[in-house]
Amino acid sequence: MIKEKEITEKIALLHSLKSSKISHFHYSMKASIPFKAHVFVETMNWRMSDFSESVELLIKHNHITPSVSLIRGIYENNAITYSLISSIKRSIEQQKVDDNIDDSIMSIVFQARYDKGVNFIHITKLIENLELSFKDSKEIYKALCEFVHPNWDGVSGCYSEINEKLFTTDFLKIITTDHSVYQWIESCFFIWDGNIYRAYRKN
Numbered sequence: 657m658i659k660e661k662e663i664t665e666k667i668a669l670l671h672s673l674k675s676s677k678i679s680h681f682h683y684s685m686k687a688s689i690p691f692k693a694h695v696f697v698e699t700m701n702w703r704m705s706d707f708s709e710s711v712e713l714l715i716k717h718n719h720i721t722p723s724v725s726l727i728r729g730i731y732e733n734n735a736i737t738y739s740l741i742s743s744i745k746r747s748i749e750q751q752k753v754d755d756n757i758d759d760s761i762m763s764i765v766f767q768a769r770y771d772k773g774v775n776f777i778h779i780t781k782l783i784e785n786l787e788l789s790f791k792d793s794k795e796i797y798k799a800l801c802e803f804v805h806p807n808w809d810g811v812s813g814c815y816s817e818i819n820e821k822l823f824t825t826d827f828l829k830i831i832t833t834d835h836s837v838y839q840w841i842e843s844c845f846f847i848w849d850g851n852i853y854r855a856y857r858k859n
Contacts, residue, residue: 725803738785814829
């Protein structure tokens with residue numbers, strides 16, 4: 657059964673976090689890191705909202721397997737955001753700007769892999785860091801990857817079924833909202849809205 661009310665509430669929460677613009681005059685010319693951090697937060701709010709709305713549309717039309725790609729993307733968004741929040745928190749506690757904070761923001765918000773001299777963000781490392789605070793994050797992410805990558809889970813396991821009585825292989829959409837696996841996928845969609853989201857607000 658789809659938790660339609662909970663999904664709608666999650667989308668509404670994300671909408672409430674979005675801003676249409678920020679004024680450059682709110683920051684000193686010397687306050688480049690606060691400005692960059694603010695841009696990061698606002699763009700990530702829009703990205704999370706867009707991803708979640710798309711997941712909702714896919715679920716409503718019973719496209720569950722494609723929705724997993726976006727849910728995995730939401731986990732990556734969480735890992736990146738948590739990494740930045742941790743850097744900001746360390747900077748405040750130590751009263752000194754964290755050495756990597758500017759490079760991290762620049763790599764995420766203002767640069768691309770095809771730019772020369774960019775320090776790439778390795779998402780697997782950030783997922784491992786997330787695991788330090790939120791148990792099982794790494795295992796959940798790895799399981800989601802199995803559906804996204806062209807492995808058995810995401811290919812044959814989702815779109816084919818052996819009929820032992822007729823000795824045929826039938827092709828159909830296996831993972832629907834009626835399938836038991838859907839409940840796990842839906843839980844993965846909601847989990848960031850619990851402990852992880854509260855940690856963001858707390859920090």
